[in-house]
Amino acid sequence: MLTMQDVRKVYRTEHVETHALSHFSIAVNEGEFVSVMGPSGSGKTTFLNIAGLLDAFDEGTYTLDGVDVSRLSDREMSKVRNEKIGFIFQTFNLIPDLNVFDNVDVPLRYRGLGAASRKQAIEEALATVGLSARYKHYPSQLSGGQQQRVAIARALVGQPKLILADEPTGNLDSAMASEIMDLLEKINSSGATVVMVTHDPELANRASRQIHLLDGKLIDLAQERPAPLYDPSPAGQAV
Amino acid sequence: MEFGPIFRSLFQNRARTWLIVLEIGLTLAVVVNCLVLIRDQQAQIGRSTGMDEQNLIAVTSVPFDPAFQEEGYSVASYEQDLREIEAMPGVRSVTSILQFPLSGSGSATGRRIAGSEDQRTTVPYFLMGPDAIDTLGVELVQGRTFEPGDFPDLHDDDEEQAEEEEDTDHVTNILVTQYTADKFFPDGDALGKQIEGNNNNVDTIVGIVRLMHNSWPLGPDPENLMIHPSHPVNNRQTRYLVRTEPGRFDEVFVALEPKLREVEEGRIVTVRSLSEMKGNYYSSFTSMNQLLGWISVLLVAVTGLGIVGMTSFSVTQRTRHIGTRRALGATRGDIVRWFLVENWIMTGIGIAVGVALTFGLNYMLASMGGVPQIQPPILLVSILVMWLMGLLAALIPALRGSLVQPVIATRSV
Amino acid sequence: MLLYQLRLALKSIRRNPVLSTVMVLGIALGIAVSMSFVSAYYIISGDPIPHKSDKLFYVQLDSWNPDNPFSDDDPTEPPNQLTYMDAMALMESDIPTYHTAMYKTVMVIHPPNDSVQPTQEEIRMCFSDFFSLFDVPFDYGGPWDSAADEGPEPVIVLSAETNDELFGGENSVGRTLRLEDQEFKVIGVLAPWHPTPKYYDPHNGSFDFAEPVFMPIHWAREMQVVNSGNTSGWKPYDNSYEGKLQSEAVWVQFWAQLDTQEQEERYAQFLTGYAEEQRAAGRFQRPNNHRLRDVNAWLEFWGVVDPSQRAMVIIALLFLLVCAVNLIGILLGKFLSRASEVGVRRALGASRMWIFSLHLVECALIGIAGSVIGLALSLAGVSYIQRLFGVQLDNPLDMTMLSVGIGLSLLAALVAGIYPAWRICRIAPGMHLKTQ
Incomplete structure (x- = not known):
């Protein structure tokens, strides 16, 4: 589904070069539910931005769904984002001027579908997240969990093959977070590939594969089982 | 396009939307009413005066040489002036006149149908010398122009001829405009009929001019006019009207003063074009039109800049939403289009409100007596201009908005 | 406190130099156009010899x-x-x-x-x-x-x-x-x-x-x-x-x-x-x-005063109104675009009144700048009108008109600022903290 080979991303300011990703390679298979963990500044968000074609990278290749998307034009990238990828953000990013229905409608609008088929897709997506009754509400009238469920509906309404979630539960309490995870699992089981960045090891464990990032490099727990990041001294375990 | 969501989102930002709507509406109302005023005044300036104004030159001669006070001197000089001007190359014809048309100063007197007991009505008149009709370039529709026999004898007593205004028991052959002819004789049989002044001085209408303006084109009836045959010469000032051959105006215009001073040194000679005198007469109109024009231009500019400003802030405020949209697959074009459509809707409502305000303002100003009715073409053109202006004003910030990177969406704080 | 607000307001004006210029020029134009017309009208319709016109x-x-x-x-x-x-x-x-x-x-x-x-x-x-x-x-x-x-x-x-x-x-x-x-x-x-x-x-x-x-x-x-x-x-x-x-x-x-x-x-x-x-x-x-x-x-x-001259005065006053609406619109946009900053200030203890007055200070500054430029433009406008109509005035802009002009532009700027300032001072403390 998603293959990155030797991807490098450097942020430059006047005096400093920050290597957000260096010689980064990863392969995610279709239907996987991958969780990405790592401390702040380890390159999680950079990885997700590049995976979602939100940001360009300096070196390497990136193949998405069998297509090399390394050097697409802005217009082509917009099309890929719209048709193949669904985003879920930590801060929901609903558009406050639009009501629930119109928010979920946004990606479909860029696809040029007829009104009837859009309406059907939106209703299905809202039903999936359990918010059918609230389609006329504005984001400010919803709780955080409800807002994130709208965002999920918006992410899956276009039936993307890949769902990218950036700390989708970061702004939610644990009960709501769990609900959101249930939803993501449900989406995954219906065929979509899910890549989720998170801080929470418990949530990360619910994914089918966990990867760790450190200083812009990948540490794949499923394959390598590297040394723990902290010192698991007997003394520490004894506590 | 996505009218529905844009429409609903506009009403989430009610204050901003209504301010733009109100501003566009007021601007349209003011601009249309200014344009209607300008148009109306231009039309008045531009209407036909009946005369060949482009080729007419007004000459005033004010003698100061004591010789002019001598018996017969003024008359001799007058006759010589007419001969010399006539002979100048490029001059088609010349006549004398007591007061110039379109100048704002003239004479008027009371007239009624001869022998009737009607109230006299005021009729402006010109005292003009031979060749009057050909020099003015007006069109004679009935009867004849002046003949030598119509004029009083120039070599009688000077004074009396010059001020031959209300001579008693005297029949004069005169010309009138169609307007004045119809005023006295609505059945169209004015030719040959007589009208009378205060002391049984009677005028016989021998010719009718299709159209000619009197000295007060902005007065209540600019076409009300009669022309009396006369030699309006006296020892204080004499005026001539010169008509040039087409295309030779400039040449004659510069040659006139030297020529007349060559004929007679001891006088002040003033040469002005009739177009200039007309311009002076209408100068308050031209000035006002200039002011109204400036107001309209400035107003549209202020509103345009205002829309640029308001849209810019709305772009800044929505940077994150734009990023999100981009993340969800919107192309740059989609973003620009979103802002433009949003603006078109606001401009559209603004114009609808503006049309109502336009008529309201027009009604108010008209009731004060200052403004003519709205002409639909002016309204339509103004609407078009406002719409284009709204579009252009929104385009700049919209293009800036489209440069927002999609990655903004994932940035926190 | 006022000094601090003044400094903040100045900073905010400098932050968007182009739009601040548009706002100041807009209000200055409004003042200039309405002032020149009203004073021209005041002169032609006014009393030419007030101390003895009734004698x-x-x-x-x-x-x-x-x-x-x-x-x-x-x-x-x-x-x-x-x-x-x-x-x-x-x-x-x-x-x-x-x-x-x-x-x-x-x-x-x-x-x-x-x-x-x-x-x-x-x-x-x-x-x-x-x-x-x-x-x-x-x-x-x-x-x-x-x-x-x-x-x-x-x-x-x-x-x-x-x-x-x-x-x-x-x-x-x-x-x-x-x-x-x-x-x-x-x-x-x-x-x-x-x-x-x-x-x-x-x-x-x-x-x-x-x-x-x-x-x-x-x-x-x-x-x-x-x-x-x-x-x-x-x-x-x-x-x-x-x-x-x-x-x-x-x-x-x-x-x-x-x-x-x-x-x-x-x-x-x-x-x-x-x-x-x-x-x-x-x-x-x-x-x-x-x-x-x-x-x-x-x-x-x-009938020295022509009805169309009265119409001109109404048109000039409407011009000022459009400029005021324009100012309200831009101020509203500007204030709301920094809602997050206000949210932080509120979270850190600024009262609603403080936020309100901070923004009014900014409006007043714009009003003062507008009135200074506007008065200069009015003088130019009056002399333009005089030249245009061939009228010579011994005293084209007297002190009354001058103070009315300054007062009017300040008032216009403050009135225009009230609604935007009210909107922004109602931003909840801490709002926009998470999402921006």
């Missing part, structure tokens, strides 16, 4: 044709000028504090420098009271005394502009000037004087300049010079010069200064008595119908 009276008598009223439009209206005979007869009265008969004529002036061509200029023929009646200011010399009203001294008063032109602006009192065939001695030179409108004689141009030369009225008779203004007649007369003076034609204006109610009443009686006397002698066959109109009533009767 100066334009005199009309009904000497007209018994068969026809003077005016077709208003049959009750007496002629708008007097006959020469009547005007001279009224000069015999000793009731008014000052009074003058007068009319306008043209004469050929021979400049003192022979190389300059003679010119034809307008001359106001009047009595010496003219200058006291209308408070005409002098730079050099003064009016002729009342003895000179009857002659034989040939004296004239020049306007400041004429003196500049003929004598290079120096004190020309005592110099001589030839008008037509007569040598005149300059006895006084006026300071610049531009009564606007030209209320003492609005015939043939209510906004014309005052005449360049003033001359005792009897000289016209001496030199046989006819008037150059309006003459209206109804009874034929002998076409000689004396014939016109003895005729029933009206062409002379007459003003009287009546300081007290009592004077006014006595003068009215005098006019009635004069009319009856004339009627007995066979003239004045219409009903008694004199008019004593003070300056403002006279100007209103003349």
